[in-house]
Amino acid sequence: MEATTTPRQKAARLRLARNLKLWRGKLGMSQEVLAGRVGLHPNHIGQIERGLANVTLDNLVSLANALGVQESHLLEEPTEQPVRIRAGRKKKTDAAGEPLGNANKSKI
Numbered sequence: 001m002e003a004t005t006t007p008r009q010k011a012a013r014l015r016l017a018r019n020l021k022l023w024r025g026k027l028g029m030s031q032e033v034l035a036g037r038v039g040l041h042p043n044h045i046g047q048i049e050r051g052l053a054n055v056t057l058d059n060l061v062s063l064a065n066a067l068g069v070q071e072s073h074l075l076e077e078p079t080e081q082p083v084r085i086r087a088g089r090k091k092k093t094d095a096a097g098e099p100l101g102n103a104n105k106s107k108i
Helices: 009-026 032-040 044-050 057-067
Strands: none
Touching: 009 044, 009 057, 032 044, 032 057
16 A cells, blocks of 8 residues: 555555455355456456555446445445455366376375
């Protein structure tokens, strides 16, 4: 954050960060999907969720619309903890749930 960021501004950014993660987690939405819906880069969504980026009012409205919530919900003090969403490829498994590619390994 910039050296001129006040404690109140920092607190607002962190509330937005926690709420954005919370609502995104409730929907099971990745940063990439959210970014696509609002027209931002996924890295920027990550910066917002870490409280590092200053969000314009237009982007706040777009984020709220993409999450299906009121803008004010993104600025309230959160009462829940965010759910972690894992992105990336899922490992392929066989019918028994074992990772594929382990055929050469013997079971002990």
